[in-house]
Structure formats: structure tokens, C-alpha cells
Amino acid sequence: MGKYILRRLIIALPSLLGISLVLFVLLALAPGDPFGELATNSNIPPEVREALRVKFGIDDPIFVRYLHWLVAMLHGDWGFSFSSRIDVDKLILQRVPTTLFVVGSSQLLALAVALPVGVYAAMRPYSIFDQIANTFAFVGFSLPTFFTGLLLILIFSVNLGWLPFVYRVDIPATGWHWYWEYFKQGIMPVAVLGLFQAASYTRYVRSAVLDVIRLDYVTTARSKGIGEGKVVIKHVVRNALIPVVTLVALQMPAVFGGAIVTEQIFRIPGIGSLLITAILANDTPVIMAVTFVFACLVVVFNLLADIIYGWLDPRISYR
């Protein structure tokens, strides 16, 4: 198992390099000057701008620039934000935990809803429960996240007044009350993201379980007298989870995209909203760093999925 993890790590590194190359090529190809914003900023005299250009090596050949940028990124020197006036890595580190909390909880919620519903629907295909679950799944992933977010805000915050709709990281409370406030403000964003994912996962879980449930070893297990619950949990679900884990891993890029939108609606101070504010403020170092962080998170989650994959299906770790 350890060697398998090592192998997956080694494969993950070239993808990270490839992604960083794509990002950098995009920036290099872009017309216009990344320091163009500074030209209009009267606080920065032309000599400083010239010095910055030389320091960042804007006029060097592209391969040299890529190496410099990569080395700087790996050292943790992510540059200096134009608009926020602090180092980019501090800015990002302040906000990553919030995003990870929201995204992680939403994925857990999605799986917690999708697995039971999908398995139960597959055990009784084409029954009333299955039809209703299918319809809800369709409705769920046809509703764009920003629309559900707005609807939930409308219903729960504006009309009913039950939940706060502005997310605050500094809640002035202590102990139990702090947790309760945190939970209350987190319900809506996590629910919006989570239910959207749950809709697509449900259909996938259902079809994966349906593929597994007709196989011979399930019939053998039943005929050996093992109770239905144990058959389902120990044999069916564990094997059906394999394609589901692949799907969850493949969906991570999309989930982070959904997190960006959710952070905008609920004003959550995470790296998604940092990206949007940076784009609107033309703050290039922050944009590059945040996109790089997103790419890294995707690679990390893919790695995690590979590890879980190896644990679920022992045959894989021997390959």
C-alpha cells in the first residue's frame, strides 16, 4: 500500500507541472501588460515600475521566466498583491481554511445523501421511490447553484429570518454558542453545494449498484444465509463505491467552481471570492497564485481519491 501511494505521488507531480505550464503559458500569451494596472496608479513612480519589470524578468525569454516563476512558487514566494498590499501567500493562507471547510462539508453531505438514496433506489429499481429519487436528481442538477443559493436566501433569510446570510469568520461568541452560530451560517452554503453534487452522485450510485447487484458473488452471499443488510454493505456497496470514488475525484474541479459561485452569493471569505475580487481589481499576482492553488487542490484530491481507491479495491495496489 505504501509503494502504491508513492507511485501515485510520483504520477501526480508531472500533472502539477503540466498545469503550472498551462497557467504560465496562458499568462505569457496574454496581450497586455500584467503591470499595466500599475501605470495608472499614481503612487508608483515609473522607476519603480521599471525595477519591477526587471525583477520579474518580464523581458526575458519565456523558458527562463517559467523556471523563475516555478522556483518562486515552490519556495513559497508568491508575490505581492497590488490591491491588498500584503504578501499573496499570507492572503491565501487566511482564506483557504474557510473554502476547504465549506467544500469538504458539502462533499460529505453529498455522499451522505447520495449513498443511501442511490443504494435504496437501486435495490428497488423502477419503484415509486426510484422514480421520485430520479426526478429529484434531475431537478437537482438542472438547478444552477447560484439560483438555489438565491432561492434559499430568499426563503430562509429574507422571508423567514431563520438563518444569517452573511458569513462571518469572526463570530463574537464563545463555546457552545460559537459552534451553533458557525453551524447556522454554514447550513445554506453547504446545503447548496452539497445538494447539487448529491443529485448527480445519486444517479451514478444507483447505476453502479445496479451493475454490481446482479453479479454472482452477491447471489452466493445471499444463498449462504448472510442477512440482506450485511450483503448490501459488505459486498455490494464496497464494490459499487469504486466507480463512485472515481466520479467524485473527477468532479473536484467542478466542485471548486461551484464553491466560487457559492462564496460570491453568501459572501464567504474564501479563495473563490478572492479570485473574483482580484479579477475585478486586475490584481495579477493574486489571480495566478489562486489559480495555482486551485490546481494543486485538484491534484491533491485526485491523489486522495486514488488512495481511497487502493483501499477499497486491494487488487489495484498490486498493479
Added chain:
Amino acid sequence: MAVASVVILAMLASAVLLGSLAWRVPINEIDFTARLSSPSWQHPFGTDDLGQDLLARMLYGGRISLAVGFAAMIVAIIAGTLIGAISGISRGSVDAVLMWITDLFLALPQLPLLLLVIYLFRDFLKAWLGPEGGVFILIVLVIGAFRWMPVARLVRAQFLSLREKEFVEAARALGATTPRLVLRHILPNSLGPVIVAGTIDVAAAIIAESTLSFLGLGFPPDIPTWGRLLFDAKDYLDIAPHWALFAGAAIFLTVLAINFIGDGLRDALDPRKVM
């Protein structure tokens, strides 16, 4: 369900395409006395904060949203089929390289890169093609560029399995060159999953364009795409909910109809139907 969806989608499409002939209120007629009014006979969907009629704006925006959706799908399908076909018909290093590129693109986070590309190239394209045309081309190309990978994989899988069939061998024995084999024999048989992927792509492209407009980074602000309508509506939720509800419901119904159609197509074309 799928047939009902085709009907709904046809109704939406015809409403959007022909509605502006029937409902002749201009989309940017500003009327401050009628700000944020609820649906009435004069303004069936209500008005926004400048008093512009929402029904007219939604009909106009619908055309753009649907056009972006279909154009992006065409880009994705053409790119995906091309790469999948080349990868599937050639063995060895070309296949490996193309698949590695596909995996790389699959790992890229879609929305952040979409935002990055729009940020970097928006001004350049605006200067070149005018504000609306430039953004349209940019959005279509970028959304299509993120959706070609599943199509490429599907086409490649189909090619790999069809390549070993007897009719291909027979055609080759008769002297068919490889391009002719691909174009006349293998490609037409592999298009089933591609059609299904195509319908899903339209839905995803519409959602992607709406998301971009919702974040304020899509089309210029005076073009009322459905996402943009939601972006403008979100600040007035408590006093004018009808604004957000109509725009969001339109996106929802369109995407739902397309998803049902795609599912129906998949059921019809997939021989491994679950019994």
C-alpha cells in the same frame, strides 16, 4: 419525460426566437415610474430597477444563452471527435500523448481557468471584434475547450472497439485508405454516445455562461443574458423577488429539458438498458 422535454425545449426555443416579433416592447426602454413593479398585464414578467420590461429582456437574453450553448457544444464536439478519432485510429505514441493531454485538461479546474482566460484576453478580443462579438467568441471557445475531453474519450473508446470488427477488416482488404475507413465506416458508427454527450454539453455550456454572467464577467452589462439578469436581481431580492425568480426559472427549465432529452437519448441508444 424525454418527449415532454423536447416539446418544452421547442416551445422555449420558438418563444425566444420568435417572441420578439410578437412582443414588441424594446429591451432598454427606461421608465423610472415603473421600477421594480410586479408582473402585470403591461409587463407580464415585471420590470427591473430601471423600469425595463423583463419579458422583452428575457426573450433577447434567451437567444444569446441558447446560441452560446449550442455553439460551445459544436466546438466541443468537433474538437473532441477530431482528437478522439486521431487517438483511436493510431496506436502507440500518438495515442499516449493525446491521452496524456486529455488527462491534463481534465485535471484543470474549469471555472478558475475560465475566469483567468476571460480576464487576460477580454480587452484584446473586444478591440478586435467589438464588445459583444469578442466576448461571444471568447466564451464559446473557452467553454468548448473545457468540454471536449469526455467526447474525445468516448470517441476513442468507440474507435478502439470498432477497429477490430470484421467490416473494418473487410473494407481494409478491399483497399480502403485509413482516412476513408475512418470517415465512411468507423466514425458514423461511433456517434451514438457523442450525441448524448453533446446534449449534456449544451446544458453545461448554458450553465457555464450563466455562471460567468452571474459573476459579472461575461457579456457587457447591457446585454441581458439570463445569468446577467440574475446578477442584477440578486441585490433586490427582498423587494423584487419576481426578477430573480423568472430569470432563474428560465435557466432551470431549459437545462432540465435538455438533461431529460439527453437521458432519453442515452436510454434509446444504449443497448445495455437496465431491466
